[in-house]
Amino acid sequence: MTIQAALLPLFVQVGLTFALMIWMGRMRVGAIRAGELQIRDMALGERVWPARAQQASNAYHNQFELPVLFYVLTVLAIVSQKDDILFVILAWIFVITRLVHAWVHCTSNRVPLRMKVFVVGAVLLMVMWIIYALRILLAF
Incomplete structure (x- = not known):
């Protein structure tokens, strides 16, 4: 498998993180400009943000939880040359679950659906780690 094939799902995941960061920033700046809160109100925490801005923040921060294990696994798989076609297929499925999870998080925010998508991605990532280990x- 080429390094590009193994890294492309990781690049898409990173792109999702940056897209959510930009969306979160726009929501926060919009809330401040609309007078929904003052800058001093948010100096000590994030709970003061309006619901939509908090939703964007939660979606963004979620990218630094489960995906971190994906990043580490991808690098390890490449370095140890275990990044075969099975790894790449599973990596793409994982990233698709993250894209769907973020979409649900940023739109309807239906928790039962979001949880199902999260669990599928988490179980898939666990399987990827087991296979890798x-x-x-x-030594095969």
């Missing part, structure tokens, strides 16, 4: 520990 077995390949390293059993």
Whole structure:
């Protein structure tokens, strides 16, 4: 497998993170400009943001939780040359679950649906880690 094929899902995940950061920034600046809060109100925490701005913030911050394990695994798989076609396919499926999760988070924010998509991605990532660990520990 080429390094580009293994890194492309990671690049898409990074792109999603930056897109959510920009959306969060726009929502926050919009809230301040609309007079929904003062800058001093948010100096000590994020709970003061209006619901839509907080929703954007939550979606953005979520990208620094489960995806961190994906980033580490991708780098390890490339370095150890375990980034085969199975890894790339599973990586794409994981990133698709993250895209869907972010979409739900940023639109309807239906928690039961968001949770189902999250669980699918989490289980998939766990399977990826198990496969990787077995390949390293059993040397295949």
